Amino acid sequence: MRNLAYLCSEYPAVSQTFVFHEIEFLRQAGFNVTPVSVHQPANLAVMTVRERQEAAETLVMTHLRLPEILAAHLRMLLRSPAGYLRMTASALSLLTKGPKNPFKALAYWVEAGILLNWMHRRGIRHIHEHFAAPTAIVAMLAKRYGGVTYSLSVHGPDIFFVQDSELLADKVDKAVFTRCISHFCRSQLMRITSPNRWPHLHIVRCGVDPVVYDRRPATDNPTPEILCVGRLVPAKGQHVLLAACALLKARHRSFRLTFVGGGMDRTSLEQHAAAAGLNAQVRFTGPLGQDEVRHFYDQADLFVLASFAEGVPVVLMEAMAKAIPVVSTRIAGIPELIDHEENGLLVDAGDAEGLARQMERLILDPALCGRLGAAGRNKIMRQYDLHRNNRQMADLFQLKGVVS
Numbered sequence: 001m002r003n004l005a006y007l008c009s010e011y012p013a014v015s016q017t018f019v020f021h022e023i024e025f026l027r028q029a030g031f032n033v034t035p036v037s038v039h040q041p042a043n044l045a046v047m048t049v050r051e052r053q054e055a056a057e058t059l060v061m062t063h064l065r066l067p068e069i070l071a072a073h074l075r076m077l078l079r080s081p082a083g084y085l086r087m088t089a090s091a092l093s094l095l096t097k098g099p100k101n102p103f104k105a106l107a108y109w110v111e112a113g114i115l116l117n118w119m120h121r122r123g124i125r126h127i128h129e130h131f132a133a134p135t136a137i138v139a140m141l142a143k144r145y146g147g148v149t150y151s152l153s154v155h156g157p158d159i160f161f162v163q164d165s166e167l168l169a170d171k172v173d174k175a176v177f178t179r180c181i182s183h184f185c186r187s188q189l190m191r192i193t194s195p196n197r198w199p200h201l202h203i204v205r206c207g208v209d210p211v212v213y214d215r216r217p218a219t220d221n222p223t224p225e226i227l228c229v230g231r232l233v234p235a236k237g238q239h240v241l242l243a244a245c246a247l248l249k250a251r252h253r254s255f256r257l258t259f260v261g262g263g264m265d266r267t268s269l270e271q272h273a274a275a276a277g278l279n280a281q282v283r284f285t286g287p288l289g290q291d292e293v294r295h296f297y298d299q300a301d302l303f304v305l306a307s308f309a310e311g312v313p314v315v316l317m318e319a320m321a322k323a324i325p326v327v328s329t330r331i332a333g334i335p336e337l338i339d340h341e342e343n344g345l346l347v348d349a350g351d352a353e354g355l356a357r358q359m360e361r362l363i364l365d366p367a368l369c370g371r372l373g374a375a376g377r378n379k380i381m382r383q384y385d386l387h388r389n390n391r392q393m394a395d396l397f398q399l400k401g402v403v404s
Contacts, residue, residue, distance in 0.1 A: 002032060002398075003034075004031055004403060005033075005118075005128070006019070006036070006127075006129075006130075007115065007127050007135050010040075012055055014042070014046060015287075017051075020054065025391075025393075026390065031397070031403065036115060037061070038062060038111060041058075043287045046288055046289040046292070048289055048291060069113070071117075072113050072117035072118070073110075076116050076120075083145040091105050091108060091109035094137070098164075099134075104134070109141060111135075111138045120147070124148075125148050126148065126402040127139045128150065128151050128152075129150060132154045132168055136171045137171070149176050150175055151397075152172065153181070154178055154181070155312075156185050172189055176400050177396060179203075179204045181203075181204070181206050181333065182333030185203075185332075185333060202396060204389055205383060205389050206384070207389040208314065208317045208321050208380065209386045213294070213297070213380075215323040221299070221301055223256050224255045224256070224302070225256055225299055226258070226301070226302055227300035227303050228260070228304050228306075229318075230261050231261050231263040232259065232264065232265040236265075239268070240306045241306040242272050242273055244306070244352045244356035245278055245282070245356070253363055255281060256282075258284075260296055261285075261288075266284060270284065297319060298322070300324050301325075302326070302362045303324045303325070305328045306328070306347075307329055307334075307349070308331065309331065309332065310332050311332060313328075316337055316338070317337065320337075320376035321381075323373035324376070325376070326376060328346060328347075329348065330347070339379070342375055344376055345358040345372070
């Protein structure tokens with residue numbers, strides 16, 4: 001079997017269903033993929049039956065008791081005292097570089113020992129980690145022990161803002177290869193790595209299943225339905241979307257806005273909506289599972305994401321696959337997905353007036369909605385098909401020789 005470990009901070013996760021689908025595809029392609037999660041996944045109640053089953057079968061490091069942790073480290077020490085000392089020395093170096101935090105250094109060291117023990121007992125020699133997050137430091141420590149390798153998927157943009165404290169250049173340099181989800185992502189890694197590393201930076205886009213996310217039925221809403229799917233966090237710019245909706249209301253445009261997702265900004269967004277007199281137009285569903293979210297896509301007349309910081313949002317791909325006209329911002333990798341005026345509309349981040357203007361165009365022009373929606377689905381079919389892009393991941397694992 002072609003054995004791989006997938007290491008995540010939280011798996012499965014409602015906001016990262018693409019990781020779940022990637023693992024499912026690799027299994028169908030003949031890989032034996034075993035996920036490891038540092039933390040217990042949240043929002044299990046809204047996940048699909050298959051996701052809940054996956055969660056039950058996933059090793060959760062924080063569930064282990066102290067005797068199990070000590071036993072794992074003892075096995076690794078006895079297996080290779082030299083490797084164990086190398087790993088420990090690398091963990092100690094995190095006191096003077098990267099996180100420079102003794103508690104984090106200790107946590108990563110503990111997790112690396114657990115991961116190594118778990119991998120050796122299952123005959124797994126390669127780890128793939130998404131996001132180049134702190135879990136990638138765990139993978140680096142495991143590699144330092146010896147006998148295992150790792151690769152990365154980098155999305156951005158948060159990791160680019162903390163590249164020094166997160167040792168991003170070191171993570172990329174020590175990886176067998178790095179999968180970049182966009183040209184923008186690759187360019188940010190090129191900026192911090194030497195040119196001889198660039199051939200190991202491969203663009204493999206995320207994607208959606210165009211069969212599952214098929215063209216939605218024609219809508220016949222008496223009031224235009226605006227949909228925004230995503231975590232309610234500052235990076236998503238949802239306060240700007242509310243400001244734009246207040247402008248639409250002032251222009252006597254009828255609409256209803258639905259926020260699907262949960263997060264730290266929910267209270268402030270609810271207060272903003274109330275202060276702007278939008279309570280009758282705005283609703284919050286909280287976090288929902290994939291099946292429920294697709295219902296809201298099917299009812300939407302337009303999809304809006306007013307983000308300040310993104311990689312290439314999968315929710316935009318889902319909306320475009322559904323042939324829903326989309327409006328988003330000119331940031332990071334989004335312009336690689338949305339070609340302005342061809343398959344969607346783009347505005348400057350933070351520009352509530354510009355956002356309101358583009359939303360108003362769609363509300364008033366059904367023909368424009370139809371043209372952009374159809375072109376958006378065509379773009380997804382050409383470049384963001386989940387199956388085609390996951391096949392590229394499978395080929396990369398084979399090409400780089402990390403599985404036999």
